[in-house]
Amino acid sequence: MSLEPAVQASQFSLFKEKKFYPLFWAQFGGAFNDNFYKSALMMLFTYGAIDNWGLGVDVLNNIVAAALIIPFLLFAPIAGQYVDRLDKARVARAIKLAELGVMLLGGLALWWGSSALLLCVIFATGVQSACFSPVKYAILPQHIGTHQLTGANGVFHCGTSLAIFVGLICGTLILQVTGGQHFVAVGGVLVAWAGWRFSRHIPEAPACAEVVAVEHNPWKLIKRTLSYAHENKTVFWSVVGFSWYWFLGSVYLTQLPNFARTILLGEASSVTLLLVAFLLGVCGGALLCEKLSRKQLEPALVPLGGLLIVVLGLDVAIAGQSFYAQYHMAAQGQLFTLTDLASKFLFWRVVFDILLLGVAGGLYSVPLQALMQHHANPQRRGQIIAANNVLNALFMIASTLAAVVALGVVGLSIPHFFMLTVGLHLLVLLLLLWREPKFIEHLKIRCIEFKS
Structure with missing residues (x-):
């Protein structure tokens, strides 16, 4: 009671x-x-x-x-x-x-x-x-x-x-x-x-009784921490999925300013609006997880959020490309003010997509983090979190390299780079659902409950 x-x-x-x-x-x-x-x-x-x-x-x-x-x-x-x-x-x-x-x-x-x-x-x-x-x-x-x-x-x-x-x-x-x-x-x-x-x-949080010897070799230490994350399938794929979230976040946060300037043809105020929309979406999605999960660990939110990222990420790219095709001649080499952009439906479609993309990111990432913490071996939880941090950093570096190659070497436009990123995300999501069936099984259960 x-x-x-x-x-x-x-x-x-x-x-x-x-x-x-x-x-x-x-x-x-x-x-x-x-x-x-x-x-x-x-x-x-x-x-x-x-x-x-x-x-x-x-x-x-x-x-x-x-x-x-x-x-x-x-x-x-x-x-x-x-x-x-x-x-x-x-x-x-x-x-x-x-x-x-x-x-x-x-x-x-x-x-x-x-x-x-x-x-x-x-x-x-x-x-x-x-x-x-x-x-x-x-x-x-x-x-x-x-x-x-x-x-x-x-x-x-x-x-x-x-x-x-x-x-x-x-x-x-x-x-x-x-x-x-x-x-x-x-x-x-x-x-x-x-x-x-x-x-x-902060209240005391004592160490677990069993600890392993301190490893001083950095390379061996990284390998050991990653191996600890691999001991539990749910933990490992939650770490991979959460690290991919940082790849996506790095792509959008890095490219949105240039997307607003070169594709939406907007002044600096339009960049601020897009970033605020994305931030509010992420916060809203993160806070919404508790209600949708009914105060329990809910793997079903991961495929739901992941699929929404696919849909919204594609629409950001399509709407942005459509905006540029329709208005780049009218801009005549000048940038639109926020007042100018406010009268254009396609601009608000992009803003709304960015907002919901942030919500989808929150729905996708927060359950992964909670699952990783809950299923991690308590005696090695700190090292498993450290392994997650290592992969987060590697995925963020990979997102920078991908942008350099796609935009600088291959010469893709930002909307096409967004489409490529969505395609990669879909592959990662399918791999996640295949390697850890718990995500899709829980989604099926929730769909059946919803229908009944």
């Missing part, structure tokens, strides 16, 4: 529980700071406010992006070992304290205007995130019941997406005011301090 209120409670009631909200706000601050500093540094390089060593802006911005991704390949497996060996709450506090030190160093780098030190700080924030990720996702199943796991992951997914977006916007806007660098320095330290304070309230 005592569990009934918890089962019936909304996922938002987790914000009242000490087992959840300190961890949520600690990770929110970390995701915010990563992107806050990233966007600020990109602005400094873009507008020549600091030394760029004679390199082009595109090269420097790619270096900044790589400095946040590469640590997940190098340090997540190392962190995963210690997450499984130690109390996860203590590890979380140590990492958040280290983040405070990194942000203090970042403040000095901004004060001195040192490009090299700022890049080191960006890399350090990537290391901190790579180490914190196995903690935050391995600790959830220890504190959260199975009936709350989907909802908790939905809230986490929504919060992380918001933190990334708000961090990028704030880092860009603050540098446009006088003394913006000092505001970035102070803001980063304050957010890190708040994250550390929240981390001190």
